Amino acid sequence: MSLVKLQGTPSCFVCGNENDNPRSLGLNIFWDNESRYTFISFIPDESWCGYEGMVHGGLLAAIIDDAMAWSIKASDDDIYVTGKLTISFRKEVRCGKKYVAHGFLERKEGRRAYTSAVIKDEEGNTCVEGGAIFIRVK
Numbered sequence: 483m484s485l486v487k488l489q490g491t492p493s494c495f496v497c498g499n500e501n502d503n504p505r506s507l508g509l510n511i512f513w514d515n516e517s518r519y520t521f522i523s524f525i526p527d528e529s530w531c532g533y534e535g536m537v538h539g540g541l542l543a544a545i546i547d548d549a550m551a552w553s554i555k556a557s558d559d560d561i562y563v564t565g566k567l568t569i570s571f572r573k574e575v576r577c578g579k580k581y582v583a584h585g586f587l588e589r590k591e592g593r594r595a596y597t598s599a600v601i602k603d604e605e606g607n608t609c610v611e612g613g614a615i616f617i618r619v620k
């Protein structure tokens with residue numbers, strides 16, 4: 483593994499910092515140059531939950547959205563926005579446990595970038611799977 487820390491977007495809800503966005507999750511995003519995926523490690527707390535102790539699915543969608551967006555950004559300076567996002571919740575994500583998200587750039591076709599993502603627990607179980615089509619802004 484050779485991880486490079488990406489700079490993030492200061493005001494971003496997922497990868498921002500508390501000065502520019504006090505509500506940001508403040509997650510650090512890394513790029514693994516060998517495996518060619520993004521790497522986001524996190525331990526959710528109670529404030530991330532919908533049902534007690536169970537992390538809100540919409541918040542997990544935001545994390546994989548960012549993981550995938552940065553998988554494009556790692557090799558491309560153009561701006562892409564999420565056009566279509568799909569997500570499957572396979573196993574509940576619990577507060578207080580450690581997780582890792584990975585985002586992969588699969589391919590580009592014209593203005594479209596096809597990506598995928600997973601969130602895994604410490605035992606390596608897949609909890610969340612996602613995919614997205616990002617559109618390069620003209």
Ligand SMILES: CCCCCCCCCCCC(=O)SCCNC(=O)CCNC(=O)[C@H](O)C(C)(C)COP(=O)(O)OP(=O)(O)OC[C@H]1O[C@@H](n2cnc3c(N)ncnc32)[C@H](O)[C@@H]1OP(=O)(O)O
Pocket residue numbers: 490491494547548551552555562563564565566592593594615617618619620
């Ligand atoms: C510092 C940096 C940090 C970088 C890192 C930043 C991290 C933050 C990441 C957050 C990402 C977000 O959540 S972004 C926020 C959520 N997303 C949005 O708000 C996007 C809202 N939608 C739009 O603005 C628009 O619909 C666009 C820009 C996506 C497309 O509009 P357009 O420019 O008029 O393009 P259009 O002609 O319609 O389509 C262009 C091509 O894309 C295809 N296309 C368009 N929409 C879709 C779609 N939903 N699903 C599939 N394909 C689509 C079309 O078929 C066409 O293909 P072809 O005919 O060319 O083959």
